[in-house]
Amino acid sequence: MISKKTSGLGAFALAALFATSALADGTVNIYTYRQPDLIKPVLDAFTAETGIQTEVLFLDKGLEERILAEGENSPADVIMTVDISRLTSAKEKGVTQPLVDEKLNAELPAEYRDPEGNWFGVTKRARVVYASKDRVQDTTITYADLADPKWKGKICMRSGQHDYNLALFSAAISHWGAEKTEEWMKGLKANLAKKPDGGDRPQAGAIAAGECDIAIGNTYYVGLMRNNEKDPKEKEWGNAINVLFPTFENGLTHVNISGAAIAKHAPNRDNAVKLIEFLASHKAQQVYAEANYEYPVEPGLEPSETVKAFGELKADTLPLADIAKYRKQASEMVDRVGLDDGPAS
Structure with a gap:
């Protein structure tokens, strides 16, 4: 090869x-x-x-x-x-x-x-919530909940313009419509602990360091972190979080x-x-x-057994081709809201 x-x-x-x-x-x-x-x-x-x-x-x-x-x-x-x-x-x-x-x-x-x-x-992989084992007692969080003021200053995420997040936002537009999604995104921005940066794994690191309580990330990164025998730091990050499967109103979780x-x-x-x-x-x-x-x-x-331990995934049945058609709209929304500028902007 x-x-x-x-x-x-x-x-x-x-x-x-x-x-x-x-x-x-x-x-x-x-x-x-x-x-x-x-x-x-x-x-x-x-x-x-x-x-x-x-x-x-x-x-x-x-x-x-x-x-x-x-x-x-x-x-x-x-x-x-x-x-x-x-x-x-x-x-x-x-x-x-x-x-x-x-x-x-x-x-x-x-x-x-x-x-x-x-x-x-x-x-496929699910876009889920990483939650601090020490500080988060909630066992269920919906996507809508990410805009709830109870999480003000407690959410970490990578750039809203990253493909993984744009797909999630596109799914939200498909489910909720553009107007509701934009109001939700404003609430998500207000709840950020800091300016979006890094990849999904560093979000778990930020939780382990006490910088935030919850983050948005893909499921497979948790498996990679928890089984990383070469990097004890990443293994610590993976073991510092629980995986929660957020859902839309249909009770299903976004997948890519x-x-x-x-x-x-x-x-x-x-x-x-x-x-x-x-x-x-x-x-x-x-x-x-x-x-x-x-x-x-x-x-x-x-x-795998590692992934089964996260809990049951009930995957959204929304056709991914339908999600893709809202990507440009989602990207423009991220810029309009100023999501990547962080919470204080």
């Missing part, structure tokens, strides 16, 4: 080097926003089962622009990424191609795949996905289809669940 980190369009020389294996038999080339270490276990399982080798190019930004610049000569076969907005962005920018696959449609619930077959969700799509000019299309079918399979779902602490999208398949 080749793992290269690059950003922007980069030099075409790198694309040429990467393309040397593009037309080789038994190969599938993957462009990904996902960290290579997170996808390595499932790609290794794919190679073990099929004999097809995987070549991975990791980009931290500019993936779609890279493929567009490479044009018909792009070696990309499969695009792997997180967040519904990035999957729909790939479709809108014209770097994917539709796949009509009865097997995939049978295995994956409709809310986790593009109606036209341009992307498929392969794992990681997903995959076939690149528009995939030179190894048959192998690309095999990879995406594998990612949706029972075996791959189990590998993801155990290695990355994500929820399987396969109905009825249980998550």
